[in-house]
Amino acid sequence: MRPVLAPSLSLPLAAALLACNLTACASRDEAAGRPDLTPYYDQEISWEPCSRDQDKTIRNETRHAPGTPECARLTVPYTYADPAKGELRLALMRYRTKDQDHRLGSLVLSFGGPGESGLVRLGARGPDGFSKAGGRYDLVTFDPRGTGASSPVRCGPRGAALRAARGADEDSGARGGLADRIEDRAKGLEECSRRSGPVLPHVGTVNTARDLDVLRAALGEDKLHYLGYSHGTRLGAAYAHSFPEKVGRMVMDGVDDPSPDARRTTLARAAAYHKALRHAVEICTRRGDEDCILGSDTDRAMENVTAAFDRLDEQPLPWVNGRTLDRETAVTRTMGLLRSRGGLPEAPNLLASIVYHLPPGESAHMAEEEAARAEGRTGDGHDGSGAARAAVNCADSAGRYTAGQVANAYDDFADASPVFGPVLASDMALCTGWPQAGDDGSHAVAAPRAPKILLHTSEFDPATPVQWLRRMARAVGPSAVTMTDTGGGHSVYGSPDAECVNDRIDSFLLDGTLPADRTRCT
Incomplete structure (x- = not known):
C-alpha cells in the first residue's frame, strides 16, 4: 500500500518512499526535486x-x-x-x-x-x-x-463554528426557520480563514x-x-x-x-442515541414501579420522555443554580450521560427530572459532572473544539449540503429520534459555508x-x-x-x-x- 500523499505528489514517488528508508532516500529525493523529510x-x-x-x-x-x-x-x-x-x-x-x-x-x-x-x-x-x-x-x-x-483553528469570538457543529440555537428543536438559521451561521464562518492563519488548508x-x-x-x-x-x-x-x-x-x-456522507452518518447517530436512550430507560423500567421513577412500562416511559422534550421547545424549565433548561441543553446533558459507561445508569434520573419538573438528584448531577470531565467539556456542555471539529470534518469530505437540503431532511431526523433528531439535524450542515474545500481521501x-x-x-x-x-x-x-x-x-x-x-x-x-x-x- 502507498502512503497517503498530497495530491501534487505522483504515484511513482509514493512507491519510492515505500521502497526505501526515508533517511536513505533523502539525498536522491533532494536530487530529484522531491521534498526531503529527513529533518x-x-x-x-x-x-x-x-x-x-x-x-x-x-x-x-x-x-x-x-x-x-x-x-x-x-x-x-x-x-x-x-x-x-x-x-x-x-x-x-x-x-x-x-x-x-x-x-x-x-x-x-x-x-x-x-x-x-x-x-x-x-x-x-x-x-x-x-x-x-x-x-x-x-x-x-x-x-x-x-x-x-x-x-x-479559530472562527471568531462569537463561536460561529461551534454553533454550526452543535446546532445550539434558542429554538434548536423546532423546524421553523431552520434553513435561515443555517444560512446565518454559514455567513459567520467566513471569518475562519482570516482568523486561523495558514493552518486551515492543511488540517x-x-x-x-x-x-x-x-x-x-x-x-x-x-x-x-x-x-x-x-x-x-x-x-x-x-x-x-x-x-x-x-x-x-x-x-x-x-x-x-x-x-x-454527512447525511447518512448523522441520521445513523440520531437513531443510535435513541436506541441508547431506550436502553437506559429499559434498565430502569425492568426494576418495576417501586424502584423506577419512570414506571415499569418502557413504551409509556419513552412517550412521556418524548413529550417532555417537546415541551422544552416552548417552555424551558427552571434548573439548578438559577439556570434554565431548554431543549438543546437537555439533549446535550442526556447525550453526555448516554456516552458515559458510568453515567448511563443515572440517565433515567435526569429524564425523570425533565418529565416531572423536579430538580435532578445529587447522583444524576454528579454523574453529569463526571461525564463532562471525562470528555474534557466545560460547564456549559461544550468542549471548546467546535471550530476544530468543523475544520477536520470539512477537510475530510467533499460534500456540502445547502440549508434547504438540511431543512428538507428534518422529518427524517425527527423519525430517527423524536428526542435527539431535531437538534442533531443541523449537524448535517456542519460544512455549509465552510471556507475551504474538502476531499474524501481520508476515507480510504x-x-x-x-x-x-x-x-x-x-x-x-x-x-x-x-x-x-x-x-x-x-x-x-x-x-x-x-x-x-x-x-x-x-x-x-x-x-x-x-x-x-x-x-x-x-x-x-x-x-x-x-x-x-x-x-x-x-
Missing part, C-alpha cells in the same frame, strides 16, 4: 514537566492532570508535499510507565472528536485510566494540527496520519502502537492504509464510519497488508453505532478483528465496569493475544 523524522523530543512548559495553552490544558505528566513539541510541515511552505509545532504529552524494566514502548492515544485536545483528555483520565496499558507502556498523546495548543485526517508517522519515528519506535477512540479510529485506519508496514498493536474503540482505509487490528464497539454505543464497526471492518479488510459487548457507553476501554472489554484489549496490547473475530462480551 522531521530525525527529531529528538525534549520532554519536561507540563507545569514548566512555556506555552500558556499547554499549561492550561494540563493543569488538572494528576501525577507528573511531561510535555513537549514536535515540528511538522504544513504540507508534506512542500515543507518550505511553513511548519507548525504539535503539542505532546506523556505519562511514563512506572515499570520501565518491563516497558513495551510508547502507546499513542487519539481521542477523536475530531477536534479533541489529546492533552485535555489524557489529563482527565490520568495514567491509570486505561486499564493495564499504562503499566507497560508510556502513554503518549497530542493535540492534532488545528486543535488545542497545535495551531488551533484533516490525511495530514494528521502523516504526523503520526513522524511522531512514531521521533519516539524511537519502529512500529506504531496505537489506541484510537471514536474519530481516532478513522485516524488509525488512515494510518494503517498509508503505512501498513509500520503498524504495531493497534486498537480501535468506538469505531467511526468510513463513509464521508483499506489495509490488507497491515497486521491484525482489534476493533470494538458496544452494542448500545450512541455516538458510533455498532453497524459502523462492521462497515469499518469490511473497509479495512482481512486485517480487522471485531469485538462487541452487550452494554452501552461510547469508547469504553478503561472504564472500570467494562471488565470483559478491558481484559481482551489488555491481552492484545500487553501480550499480543487477540480474541476470536466477532467476540461478544456479555
Whole structure:
C-alpha cells in the first residue's frame, strides 16, 4: 500500500518512499526535486514537566492532570508535499510507565472528536485510566494540527463554528426557520480563514496520519502502537492504509464510519442515541414501579420522555443554580450521560427530572459532572473544539449540503429520534459555508497488508453505532478483528465496569493475544 500523499505528489514517488528508508532516500529525493523529510523524522523530543512548559495553552490544558505528566513539541510541515511552505509545532504529552524494566514502548492515544485536545483528555483520565496499558507502556498523546495548543483553528469570538457543529440555537428543536438559521451561521464562518492563519488548508485526517508517522519515528519506535477512540479510529485506519508496514498493536474503540456522507452518518447517530436512550430507560423500567421513577412500562416511559422534550421547545424549565433548561441543553446533558459507561445508569434520573419538573438528584448531577470531565467539556456542555471539529470534518469530505437540503431532511431526523433528531439535524450542515474545500481521501482505509487490528464497539454505543464497526471492518479488510459487548457507553476501554472489554484489549496490547473475530462480551 502507498502512503497517503498530497495530491501534487505522483504515484511513482509514493512507491519510492515505500521502497526505501526515508533517511536513505533523502539525498536522491533532494536530487530529484522531491521534498526531503529527513529533518522531521530525525527529531529528538525534549520532554519536561507540563507545569514548566512555556506555552500558556499547554499549561492550561494540563493543569488538572494528576501525577507528573511531561510535555513537549514536535515540528511538522504544513504540507508534506512542500515543507518550505511553513511548519507548525504539535503539542505532546506523556505519562511514563512506572515499570520501565518491563516497558513495551510508547502507546499513542487519539481521542477523536475530531477536534479533541489529546492533552485535555489524557489529563482527565490520568495514567491509570486505561486499564493495564499504562503499566507497560508510556502513554503518549497530542493535540492534532488545528486543535488545542497545535495551531488551533479559530472562527471568531462569537463561536460561529461551534454553533454550526452543535446546532445550539434558542429554538434548536423546532423546524421553523431552520434553513435561515443555517444560512446565518454559514455567513459567520467566513471569518475562519482570516482568523486561523495558514493552518486551515492543511488540517484533516490525511495530514494528521502523516504526523503520526513522524511522531512514531521521533519516539524511537519502529512500529506504531496505537489506541484510537471514536474519530481516532478513522485516524488509525488512515494510518494503517498509508503505512501498513509500520503498524504495531493497534486498537480501535468506538469505531467511526468510513463513509464521508454527512447525511447518512448523522441520521445513523440520531437513531443510535435513541436506541441508547431506550436502553437506559429499559434498565430502569425492568426494576418495576417501586424502584423506577419512570414506571415499569418502557413504551409509556419513552412517550412521556418524548413529550417532555417537546415541551422544552416552548417552555424551558427552571434548573439548578438559577439556570434554565431548554431543549438543546437537555439533549446535550442526556447525550453526555448516554456516552458515559458510568453515567448511563443515572440517565433515567435526569429524564425523570425533565418529565416531572423536579430538580435532578445529587447522583444524576454528579454523574453529569463526571461525564463532562471525562470528555474534557466545560460547564456549559461544550468542549471548546467546535471550530476544530468543523475544520477536520470539512477537510475530510467533499460534500456540502445547502440549508434547504438540511431543512428538507428534518422529518427524517425527527423519525430517527423524536428526542435527539431535531437538534442533531443541523449537524448535517456542519460544512455549509465552510471556507475551504474538502476531499474524501481520508476515507480510504483499506489495509490488507497491515497486521491484525482489534476493533470494538458496544452494542448500545450512541455516538458510533455498532453497524459502523462492521462497515469499518469490511473497509479495512482481512486485517480487522471485531469485538462487541452487550452494554452501552461510547469508547469504553478503561472504564472500570467494562471488565470483559478491558481484559481482551489488555491481552492484545500487553501480550499480543487477540480474541476470536466477532467476540461478544456479555
